[in-house]
Amino acid sequence: MSNGVIAITEQSEGIFRKVTYEALSEGNRLAESLGCNLTAVVLGSGIENISDEPGKYGADKIIVVDNQALSEYMTDAYTNVVADIVNKENPSVLIMGASSQGKDMSARLSARLNAPLAMDCVEIRVENGNIIATRPMYGGKILADVALYGKPQIVAIRPNAMGIAESSGAGVIEKLDIDVGKTDLMFVEKKLDIGKVELTEADVVVSGGRGMGGPDFSVIEELAELLGGAVGASRSAVDEGWRPPSDQVGQTGKVVSPNLYVACGISGAIQHLAGMSSSKVIVAINKDDEAPIFPKADFGIVGDLFEYVPLITEEIKKLKS
Numbered sequence: 001m002s003n004g005v006i007a008i009t010e011q012s013e014g015i016f017r018k019v020t021y022e023a024l025s026e027g028n029r030l031a032e033s034l035g036c037n038l039t040a041v042v043l044g045s046g047i048e049n050i051s052d053e054p055g056k057y058g059a060d061k062i063i064v065v066d067n068q069a070l071s072e073y074m075t076d077a078y079t080n081v082v083a084d085i086v087n088k089e090n091p092s093v094l095i096m097g098a099s100s101q102g103k104d105m106s107a108r109l110s111a112r113l114n115a116p117l118a119m120d121c122v123e124i125r126v127e128n129g130n131i132i133a134t135r136p137m138y139g140g141k142i143l144a145d146v147a148l149y150g151k152p153q154i155v156a157i158r159p160n161a162m163g164i165a166e167s168s169g170a171g172v173i174e175k176l177d178i179d180v181g182k183t184d185l186m187f188v189e190k191k192l193d194i195g196k197v198e199l200t201e202a203d204v205v206v207s208g209g210r211g212m213g214g215p216d217f218s219v220i221e222e223l224a225e226l227l228g229g230a231v232g233a234s235r236s237a238v239d240e241g242w243r244p245p246s247d248q249v250g251q252t253g254k255v256v257s258p259n260l261y262v263a264c265g266i267s268g269a270i271q272h273l274a275g276m277s278s279s280k281v282i283v284a285i286n287k288d289d290e291a292p293i294f295p296k297a298d299f300g301i302v303g304d305l306f307e308y309v310p311l312i313t314e315e316i317k318k319l320k321s
Helices: 018-034 076-091 100-113 216-224 235-239 270-276 305-320
Strands: 005-006 038-044 061-066 095-097 117-121 123-127 132-139 144-149 153-157 172-175 204-208 230-233 260-264 281-287 299-304
Touching: 005 018, 005 144, 005 270, 018 038, 018 095, 018 123, 018 153, 038 076, 061 216, 100 117, 100 153, 117 132, 144 281, 172 270, 204 216, 216 230, 216 260, 216 305, 230 235, 281 305
Parallel strands: 005 038, 005 095, 038 061, 061 172, 095 153, 117 153, 204 230, 204 260, 260 281, 281 299
Antiparallel strands: 123 132, 132 144
16 A cells, blocks of 8 residues: 655646646546555645645645745745655655646755656556656657656656546645745746746647747737647747747747647757657648658648748638637
8 A cells, every 4th residue: 555645736826737637637546556545735825715626636635735935936945845745744656747846846855855756757657566657858759668766756747748637536625834944035026928828738839930030920829829829939939039938849948748739930950849749739831841840740831831821820710710
């Protein structure tokens, strides 16, 4: 019998991020395989109204730490609190999203707890009571199965890589008053793009590269909005100053796994492919028929994106009307 699975939730402005539901769903599946309970951890300030939600996704117990010092994600405060909870609960598995926050905290927890960590996982299974995690390596060229030994086994899952499944759990809430301990970081400012779809959690991503020819991305912004998706960019487009760094997809940017990825005017350098190759369906539009993006694409259009993207947009509008 395992000592349990703990899923670390992630919320912003009192709203759980999509990757939280993926972590809870996958954590519930792992708990069933291991024959143990799933515990969810909810951290923040003024979070009482969302505290019971993890119970809808299989959480048997929900540990809530409501503290003003946790109102914004600060790596030292959050790591201190989660490490205390892990030491108290002594779980076999700790699961969270491989978001910017999750990557930061999981690495710190691994060092703090001397625990094994598998990062950016796209699949997880249990073999002889141990976690076997599948994760991309070498820029996405291969998928490696990584065996974790030790305790707790920490797994950070790639956003959009796991399914979401509701499953009623007991959802017993346990409120803890934990001292956040010594913190050296200070929150200064936060700027939010209200209404903008988060790139790593979008089901559809439409990206532009050097072929856009300038900062006017309106042609792909219209398509992305029509599909309810997000706008991405290649590193070359970001380096040119056409899009902010937060829109960059690739090895040195964000890793995305949408259901549909549309690459417009992107040649397909290996660094870019590393950030989107796990997309379910890839569509490439490029004037160069030898662009390296085409062998990776499910559908390809050799032609001018400024000619074909508006045509695609119009056809989708007709289908939606």
